[in-house]
Amino acid sequence: MTGQFDLYGVFLPSLSAIALFAYGLFRMMTSLFARIGLYPAVWHPSLFNLALYITLVGGLSAILNWLQT
């Protein structure tokens, strides 16, 4: 989590890269869920989405950490 990505000389904290990547993944998953009709069965779609996004960010950073060690 402390590392930085070098993007042509601009240093980005790895957290922001993870967050962006997770957001792309998140959008794909929500559109998939919407298509298979999951949302009508969810009590609070916004809360569900927030939790999903946090899970994705957490999961990605955990995977990265695990890969580095």
Place this chain on the structure above:
Amino acid sequence: MSARPAVTTGNVLFSLKTFLAAMLAYYIAVRFDLPRPFWAVASVYIVAHPLSGAISSKSVYRLLGTLIGGAVTIILVPNLVNEPILLSAAIIAWVSGCTFISLLDRTPRSYVPLLGGYTVLLAGLPLVTAPANTFDTVVARVEEIGLAIVCASIVSHVVLPVHVGAILLGRIDAWIARAQALLMATATAEQDEPRSRAERYALAADAADLRSFTTHLQYDGSRYRHALTLVRSLQHRMVSFLPLLSEIEDLRRALSRLDSSQAKQAISVIEALGSSSTSESGILTAETDLPASFEASRSWESLLLANVARNMRDVVEVSSACQSLRDGLKKDSAARAARRIASPDPVPRPHRDIGMASLSALTVAICLATSTFFWIASGWTDGMTFAQISGVLCCLLATMDDPVPTMRKFAEVTSGSVLAAFVYAFAILPVIGDFMPLVAALGLFLIPAGICLAVPSLAIVGMGLCINFPLLLALQSHQNSDFTTFANSSVATVLAMVWTIVVCSIFRSVKAETNARRLFSVVQRRVVAIASGGHIDPHVTRHRVIDMAGLFAARAAKISPNSETAEADLIRDLRTGLNIKAMQELSEEASMLSRLKAESIFPALEILYRLAPAERGEALRDTLKLLDNLILSSADATATDPDTALFVRAAALRVCLAPEADPPASIIPPPKRNAA
């Protein structure tokens, strides 16, 4: 002040949610060590809105605008910092240009250029003393605003969300019910004209408001989010009710003047339409046997009846289209339904008032030029705050006819928040060392102030308190309770407001009546353009004029009764224009004689609509003479089908031009009133 209580569960909940979001943003900003955490708090309060979709849309626009403004700051400031005059000129040009663009767009989207403009003021001006920090400051501002809007959006979507979708649909239903009620009233009894006209204006204003409200829908979390095209095409149909309603009223009046058995029968059919407006099938059969039974003689009466039949067919068509779109929205698969009933033609862009936008942009430029000049000339460090606040205030209130009363109120409230900030900065914050007590202390002020933000009539008070308070405190967060700094910036803030009031009252304030007259003359010019045979799309005309009628409605209440626009009926003018257009198209196919007669009318109409309403008497009589000449020729049996259609339109036009005139006869009686 409103009669309703300000402290309702909904408002308190809204205030608590906003406070929660603000404190979340503040906590994260402090944890990440951002340079100006109070910016995030103020930003949360700037985007605050009771509806979650509205917050998201405003947030997206705010972020976009900040990014644009930040980019321009990075371009302008380091390059021009050694030439203060040139830099000021560039900033003034940019800010007023942005204000101009944002005023042309009356939807919430206008926030993007507006913010792009004044971000340069807020982020750029402090940098003139330290241009090396440009990039860092801009990044910090974007970060803080980004953080604030993420917090505001998440909290509003997750904690007890209030969705735009359901409220929008409720408002659409209310609009339709109101239009139906007006239809019923118009159809069943003679109406008091000014009252029903005011009602139509009110509906037009509501429709315009609904359209801009719909912008929020695509950012909403509810299932209606995907139904945007459906809602848009529903609104599209809704507005075509208004000219029809106005036409029914005039036709009814014209028929009751005739006093024949057929006319009475037709009136009873109209009444049946009014009372059975909920069950469509009944009307359809009632109106279809109308034209058939009166086709035999082509008199003025039968032309009127043909118009009644056409009008009712249109009413039924529009109301059933609205009904089926509304049903489509009710279903779960709104997105699929939207694809099926996709809007047939795009909604034309609404009216743009370039004159007023230029005036506002000019005022912003004057205000900024004077305040920056003062800053440069006096060398007062806080002249910067003076320039910033006066510019921002000018931009924010640029949409109003007369911003001065609002500004005065804002200035008063700001003085109040200066006082509160003073107490906080020197009595409360110095003894607080921890985060939680700070939150509690801030909540003591921000939560009650946030309740004001939710009440429309107190919104300006809420804004003044909630937005200025963190900003005034923010200046304290670095300088450790330095009284001189605080006094300087407070004096600059209040002075800036006073100066903005002075500048705006000199250059910007226009009476509601002036704007009403401008709208009126735009509509008249449009009718002239149609009559002179310009290529004008009737569809675009309909939408734009109804849009203008909505703008007119907001001013109609303030027009003095003896003004020339007090009697103006823009929707009737719209019908005139549409009828002229239809006649022009029909006369292409009509027989030579009718065509010549019809074409002699258009120049007369052009002259008529170039005149001011008070001077129209003579021209109106001439036009009516020509029009009656055409209408009376319908008695000839040689007329072909296109001819008949032309006569019907001509009759409709005559009803528009002179709704109170007697029916045409060989000897033309003078019209009783100069109605147009």
